[in-house]
Amino acid sequence: MKLRTAFYTLFIGAILSPVAAYAGTIGLQDFAVNVNGTKSDYNNLADADPTALTGMNAGGFNTSTGLGSLVFTFNPGPGSYFVNFYFDHELTDVPFFNEFGTSVGAPAAGTSWEIAQVNPSVGGIQFWSGSSEIFPNSLDNTNHAPVGNTNYLNNCSTSPCNADVALALGFNFVLAAGQQAVITINSSTSIPAGFYLEQSHPIDPANPTQTNLFLNGSVSIQAAGGGGSGAVPEPGYWPVLGIAFAAIAGIKLRRKALVG
Numbered sequence: 001m002k003l004r005t006a007f008y009t010l011f012i013g014a015i016l017s018p019v020a021a022y023a024g025t026i027g028l029q030d031f032a033v034n035v036n037g038t039k040s041d042y043n044n045l046a047d048a049d050p051t052a053l054t055g056m057n058a059g060g061f062n063t064s065t066g067l068g069s070l071v072f073t074f075n076p077g078p079g080s081y082f083v084n085f086y087f088d089h090e091l092t093d094v095p096f097f098n099e100f101g102t103s104v105g106a107p108a109a110g111t112s113w114e115i116a117q118v119n120p121s122v123g124g125i126q127f128w129s130g131s132s133e134i135f136p137n138s139l140d141n142t143n144h145a146p147v148g149n150t151n152y153l154n155n156c157s158t159s160p161c162n163a164d165v166a167l168a169l170g171f172n173f174v175l176a177a178g179q180q181a182v183i184t185i186n187s188s189t190s191i192p193a194g195f196y197l198e199q200s201h202p203i204d205p206a207n208p209t210q211t212n213l214f215l216n217g218s219v220s221i222q223a224a225g226g227g228g229s230g231a232v233p234e235p236g237y238w239p240v241l242g243i244a245f246a247a248i249a250g251i252k253l254r255r256k257a258l259v260g
Helices: 004-015 237-259
Strands: 027-035 038-041 056-061 068-074 079-090 100-104 111-117 165-175 179-188 196-201 211-223
Touching (some): 068 079, 079 211, 100 165, 111 196, 111 211, 165 196, 165 211
Antiparallel strands (some): 027 038, 027 079, 056 068, 068 179, 079 165, 111 165, 179 211, 196 211
16 A cells, blocks of 8 residues: 555655665556446555456566566456456656656547646546545546656645656447457557657756656457457368368369360
């Protein structure tokens, strides 16, 4: 669970020390998944672990840094569904609350997003604060933490101020009989193609360079159990068809030999 008050005290103390503290590595404070209204939160011990969800492949995802890929295969049967992913990355150790978000490009049909301010909460997303957590079913396609005035000392008084940022991506889709959804989420420090969300920590007295993180994702509707989209041939279909063509060719050759 989060102890934001303790973090603020620790980080502000480091900021005010005579020697500037430089940025550490990107870290994952928390992340959560909402599957059609059923929520799981990585750092809330009372909730299920999102990496352990049935169909979730977290082998390419680093839960310490929050970088890498999550692949979620969802096959509950026919119906209309949504799956939302929420991430609270900390881009530097000192201070984590001097961040801003940006959305770039246009999302694909059925894809929703939200950039929220975590503490104090602005937007619909609330990671565990010691008393509550909110991972909404609907994302509002709004950036609630755009670039603002520096909040290096956590005393910004002229709005907008940089903030502690959370990113969320959601996917709405319909499955027919025999179909599954394969959702891929990528978090990296490299700019991806297409639509993406960006979380940034600007240059400040504790960070000589800007740090950026990029989040993008997609959903693919596939034949259940298949590795690609579209219909999957029945087992043995192509070998049987090849044998049939070979037999037909052999019959034609024999007929030519008899005629000759």
